[in-house]
Amino acid sequence: MVGKIMKAQRTMMEAEFSQDNITNMNSCSINQIYHKLRGTFEKVSWRKVVCHNGGCPRWKFVLTMTAHERLYTKDRLQRWGMTVDQDCILCNNEKETIQYLFFECSYSKALWSKLLEWPGIDRPRMGRGAKIGREMGQKKKCNS
Numbered sequence: 468m469v470g471k472i473m474k475a476q477r478t479m480m481e482a483e484f485s486q487d488n489i490t491n492m493n494s495c496s497i498n499q500i501y502h503k504l505r506g507t508f509e510k511v512s513w514r515k516v517v518c519h520n521g522g523c524p525r526w527k528f529v530l531t532m533t534a535h536e537r538l539y540t541k542d543r544l545q546r547w548g549m550t551v552d553q554d555c556i557l558c559n560n561e562k563e564t565i566q567y568l569f570f571e572c573s574y575s576k577a578l579w580s581k582l583l584e585w586p587g588i589d590r591p592r593m594g595r596g597a598k599i600g601r602e603m604g605q606k607k608k609c610n611s
Contacts, residue, residue: 516530
């Protein structure tokens with residue numbers, strides 16, 4: 468218990484909150500303290516696609532890893548110096564990259580088509596994928 472209190476005190480001091488600062492505030496809200504502790508980060512255009520999509524945590528994790536280009540695709544493994552076959556594991560037609568694997572591969576296009584048919588979504592085959600891909604490539608600087 469004492470350890471948790473000490474850790475909370477260190478966290479507050481790192482965020483430049485002292486006990487005097489908090490007690491001398493005319494009005495203080497949990498929201499203000501939360502935003503001060505959280506800090507200011509760059510907002511990315513694809514955040515709503517990842518955070519508010521109704522998917523399970525595993526899907527959101529994979530989408531986040533995809534957005535940050537952190538998936539272990541064959542091209543990434545080769546850049547690390549590993550000897551791997553470069554062909555796409557799904558279709559064996561092209562070099563496996565995130566862009567190709569999710570948006571250009573014939574197998575994944577057919578899969579997306581079937582998945583979109585199931586709930587009755589009638590869209591061009593890769594319209595949504597292309598939009599997400601563009602959003603993942605764009606960033607804008609913003610507060611919070």
